Amino acid sequence: MRPIVEVEALCVQALAKRGKDRIPLIQDVSFQIHPGEMLALVGESGSGKSVTAGAVLGLLPNALHIGSGSLRFQGEDVLAWTEKKRRGLLGSQIGCVFQDYQGSFTPFRKIGKQLTEMIRTHHSLSKATAKDLALEWLDQVALPAERVYDSYPFQLSGGQRQRTALAAAMMLRPALVVADEPTTALDVLTGERVLDLLAELQMQVGCAVLLISHDLRHVMKRADTVAVMKDGRIVECEATEMIRRRASHPYTQTLLHARPLLTDLDAGLDWENEEVVSSERHEGVDGVESLADREPAV
Numbered sequence: 001m002r003p004i005v006e007v008e009a010l011c012v013q014a015l016a017k018r019g020k021d022r023i024p025l026i027q028d029v030s031f032q033i034h035p036g037e038m039l040a041l042v043g044e045s046g047s048g049k050s051v052t053a054g055a056v057l058g059l060l061p062n063a064l065h066i067g068s069g070s071l072r073f074q075g076e077d078v079l080a081w082t083e084k085k086r087r088g089l090l091g092s093q094i095g096c097v098f099q100d101y102q103g104s105f106t107p108f109r110k111i112g113k114q115l116t117e118m119i120r121t122h123h124s125l126s127k128a129t130a131k132d133l134a135l136e137w138l139d140q141v142a143l144p145a146e147r148v149y150d151s152y153p154f155q156l157s158g159g160q161r162q163r164t165a166l167a168a169a170m171m172l173r174p175a176l177v178v179a180d181e182p183t184t185a186l187d188v189l190t191g192e193r194v195l196d197l198l199a200e201l202q203m204q205v206g207c208a209v210l211l212i213s214h215d216l217r218h219v220m221k222r223a224d225t226v227a228v229m230k231d232g233r234i235v236e237c238e239a240t241e242m243i244r245r246r247a248s249h250p251y252t253q254t255l256l257h258a259r260p261l262l263t264d265l266d267a268g269l270d271w272e273n274e275e276v277v278s279s280e281r282h283e284g285v286d287g288v289e290s291l292a293d294r295e296p297a298v
């Protein structure tokens with residue numbers, strides 16, 4: 001089966017402010033993601049995960065540049081994409097979820113308007129049909145669809161925003177979803193639910209997922225493959241089960257030894273009950289926090 005993403009010996013450099021020096025940010029990074037596979041890229045802050053994701057999306061800032069290596073999406077050379085091509089693929093063939101909702105949504109425009117625009121940018125559908133599709137996906141991610149559709153992003157809780165971002169990333173049934181630290185702004189339990197939802201939607205849509213996280217404990221339950229990144233290099237890339245059984249790199253072992261925290265949580269919490277408490281606290285009894293009843297500030 002042809003991989004969705006093929007990254008081969010990729011090096012990304014930053015241009016130094018003065019002189020012609022180039023500072024290496026990631027070096028010799030290689031991995032593949034196949035249809036339906038979830039690959040988690042994990043590592044500490046600054047290890048190069050977001051730079052790698054930016055390269056895969058063809059979204060590196062101007063100050064960064066690909067020094068060498070190759071990048072393919074569905075067999076096509078990402079480095080040869082024109083801006084028009086990249087914009088056409090983002091949203092339709094490649095969905096994105098970011099840690100900060102402002103990466104996914106414009107703050108002062110209603111969710112519904114943003115979702116229908118995303119749909120209509122890529123498909124010639126009537127407004128009414130696009131609205132139906134958006135509502136269907138808000139419903140799929142267990143949100144009160146009509147109310148969220150009519151809300152501004154800042155009127156939703158963090159968990160609701162990430163559920164909405166997942167709906168937006170998945171609704172056009174992309175081949176790849178890149179989720180860059182989607183749970184960072186959330187409490188542990190809400191983050192777990194968002195990752196569960198990501199895995200559920202992935203199964204439904206059949207897409208590949210590149211999940212970026214600094215926290216190995218968050219990804220071990222769902223990812224098929226784990227790539228561990230340190231100082232700009234992938235030090236280990238294996239099936240999750242192999243990582244669990246016999247991680248070979250000392251850094252991976254260090255990350256694994258940080259896991260008991262989650263194991264404790266798993267053992268000690270009633271997840272079902274906690275979800276209810278959590279959603280009451282964050283989302284109000286009908287699923288939308290009371291802020292949603294306020295008039296927007298603008």
Ligand SMILES: Nc1ncnc2c1ncn2[C@@H]1O[C@H](COP(=O)(O)OP(=O)(O)OP(=O)(O)O)[C@@H](O)[C@H]1O
Pocket residue numbers: 014025043044045046047048049050051052061063064214
């Ligand atoms: N636009 C940029 N210009 C110069 N250096 C950059 C730029 N973006 C990132 N870097 C550097 O590249 C390295 C990798 O950064 P990156 O954001 O990929 O790390 P990360 O693993 O995603 O970290 P975090 O988990 O904190 O998001 C860091 O040293 C960072 O300072």
